[in-house]
Amino acid sequence: MTTTSPLVRLSGVHKRYGGVQALRDASLTAAGGEVHGLLGPNGSGKSTLGKVLAGSVRPDAAEIALAGEPVRIGSPRAAARLGIAAVYQQLSLVPDLSVGHNLVLGSEPGRLGFLSDRAAARRVAPMLERLAPALGDVRFDDAVRDLAPGQQQIVEIGKALLRQPRVLILDEATASLHRDQVALVFEIVRELREGGATILFVSHRLDEITELCDRATILRSGVTVAETSVPDTTPDEIVRLMVGDVQAVEREHGDVPDGPVRLRVRGLAGGALRGVDLDARGGEIVGLGGLQGQGQSELLLALFGATHATGEVEVDGEPVRLASPRTAASRGIALVPGDRGTQGTLPARPIQENLAIASIAGRSRVGVLSSRRERAAAQSMVDALAIKIGSLADPISSLSGGNAQKVVFGKWLLTEPSVVLLDDPTKGVDVGAKAEIYRIVRSLADQGATVIINSSEDRELVTVCDRVLVLFEGAVRATLVGDEITEERLVQAALRIGEGDQGAPAGEDAA
Numbered sequence: 001m002t003t004t005s006p007l008v009r010l011s012g013v014h015k016r017y018g019g020v021q022a023l024r025d026a027s028l029t030a031a032g033g034e035v036h037g038l039l040g041p042n043g044s045g046k047s048t049l050g051k052v053l054a055g056s057v058r059p060d061a062a063e064i065a066l067a068g069e070p071v072r073i074g075s076p077r078a079a080a081r082l083g084i085a086a087v088y089q090q091l092s093l094v095p096d097l098s099v100g101h102n103l104v105l106g107s108e109p110g111r112l113g114f115l116s117d118r119a120a121a122r123r124v125a126p127m128l129e130r131l132a133p134a135l136g137d138v139r140f141d142d143a144v145r146d147l148a149p150g151q152q153q154i155v156e157i158g159k160a161l162l163r164q165p166r167v168l169i170l171d172e173a174t175a176s177l178h179r180d181q182v183a184l185v186f187e188i189v190r191e192l193r194e195g196g197a198t199i200l201f202v203s204h205r206l207d208e209i210t211e212l213c214d215r216a217t218i219l220r221s222g223v224t225v226a227e228t229s230v231p232d233t234t235p236d237e238i239v240r241l242m243v244g245d246v247q248a249v250e251r252e253h254g255d256v257p258d259g260p261v262r263l264r265v266r267g268l269a270g271g272a273l274r275g276v277d278l279d280a281r282g283g284e285i286v287g288l289g290g291l292q293g294q295g296q297s298e299l300l301l302a303l304f305g306a307t308h309a310t311g312e313v314e315v316d317g318e319p320v321r322l323a324s325p326r327t328a329a330s331r332g333i334a335l336v337p338g339d340r341g342t343q344g345t346l347p348a349r350p351i352q353e354n355l356a357i358a359s360i361a362g363r364s365r366v367g368v369l370s371s372r373r374e375r376a377a378a379q380s381m382v383d384a385l386a387i388k389i390g391s392l393a394d395p396i397s398s399l400s401g402g403n404a405q406k407v408v409f410g411k412w413l414l415t416e417p418s419v420v421l422l423d424d425p426t427k428g429v430d431v432g433a434k435a436e437i438y439r440i441v442r443s444l445a446d447q448g449a450t451v452i453i454n455s456s457e458d459r460e461l462v463t464v465c466d467r468v469l470v471l472f473e474g475a476v477r478a479t480l481v482g483d484e485i486t487e488e489r490l491v492q493a494a495l496r497i498g499e500g501d502q503g504a505p506a507g508e509d510a511a
């Protein structure tokens with residue numbers, strides 16, 4: 001069923017959080033049978049608008065109509081009764097409960113309490129089967145706690161789908177998924193669309209937006225600035241609508257630096273890693289590519305001493321013990337983790353403290369740094385990364401996701417590291433901020449640091465890297481250098497197309 005009458009209409013939406021006007025007269029209109037993108041820079045109000053519709057944020061003012069009928073949505077429960085379901089990057093699953101019970105949570109017959117195991121199993125069996133390609137051999141009884149983050153996200157999506165929503169909000173719900181998992185989610189979203197539902201899709205991945213969305217609403221600073229037909233708009237135009245005119249990031253195919261090797265790794269193994277060799281020079285940006293989940297994050301965590309691994313690591317010719325993040329940090333190794341939700345911040349503490357903490361730990365044993373210096377250092381990072389904040393004293397939990405990620409990034413930059421490990425550092429970061437981060441990554445390298453960057457976006461690897469190691473099942477499968485680094489070659493190497501024809505094999509790129 002495809003209908004042109006708006007299933008969802010939000011207008012005159014205002015929301016203020018303390019000093020931040022998150023939405024001002026924002027609006028959105030989406031038809032049934034439509035995937036509607038909700039786009040905008042970090043902090044532009046996308047999540048807030050979605051949450052107003054999902055009943056989890058109470059607006060200061062709003063008019064909401066569903067299929068032409070004015071409605072009041074005072075709570076998530078009220079939204080659920082209206083057929084509205086939402087999935088976020090932050091999960092709402094109960095870790096100690098089974099996959100099956102998590103799936104039925106929220107769609108159980110309320111008055112009757114919990115479903116019996118048998119009834120629950122019957123209820124979720126078709127959904128588990130549908131999701132199997134993205135879940136692997138996950139079973140009804142497995143505890144959610146034991147699942148990989150991507151699998152948990154899939155369960156969260158399954159939970160929303162079981163409610164058979166007529167409006168489904170996916171708010172960065174694909175950010176932690178592998179490509180094959182994203183493909184399944186898209187398949188399901190298209191089925192929902194066929195059935196006449198409206199899907200509101202929030203993502204910073206332009207390729208996902210152009211692939212999936214029919215129309216899109218674009219927010220800037222809490223205001224709806226445009227509504228557009230996605231197939232009729234080029235990605236460049238979408239970017240321009242989102243951020244105004246930003247300076248495009250051009251790939252600079254400079255020569256690979258030929259200074260001494262700064263980071264030398266031999267036979268790094270453990271967990272998913274099956275013996276990785278790597279030599280990287282100061283000034284070099286080395287990317288980790290390949291299908292996701294091939295050991296890229298594990299490699300970075302092992303180099304940071306955060307997981308148990310064996311092998312030899314040297315920085316500037318001196319052996320580094322893979323003992324702990326503290327040891328790594330003392331040797332000038334910094335890690336910017338990808339999962340900004342759970343790693344790398346003290347959510348309740350002020351932004352200033354979050355920015356300063358790693359550099360304080362590195363420089364002062366006593367840990368007391370004059371708050372004037374801390375403040376000056378923090379402010380310099382806020383300026384350099386254009387982090388959108390109210391005040392340095394606000395808790396980091398008050399920031400939008402992308403801005404929080406910039407704080408994590410800034411925290412490590414302040415330590416002036418010699419080896420910078422970046423684990424998908426721009427996940428959930430808007431295109432404008434991405435460009436800023438790329439510039440900073442480049443300037444770090446120009447100052448002599450070695451940068452190792454894992455990215456889930458091939459485009460990012462093409463944009464910033466001097467060399468890309470394509471990982472496959474915990475080992476380096478291929479190496480692409482300079483002009484060889486194209487999205488096409490990366491995909492080919494990741495999928496092992498044209499075996500043996502993917503640039504120098506691992507190990508041959510050594511000094």
Ligand SMILES: Nc1ncnc2c1ncn2[C@@H]1O[C@H](COP(=O)(O)OP(=O)(O)OP(=O)(O)O)[C@@H](O)[C@H]1O
Pocket residue numbers: 017018020021022040041042043044045046047048049388397398399400401402403428430
């Ligand atoms: N609970 C809150 N308390 C205080 N301020 C908040 C809260 N939630 C959001 N904000 C602020 O409201 C503004 C809009 O945030 P929102 O999360 O809606 O943006 P967004 O477009 O989804 O951002 P991102 O792309 O970074 O996720 C931001 O400035 C943010 O800091």
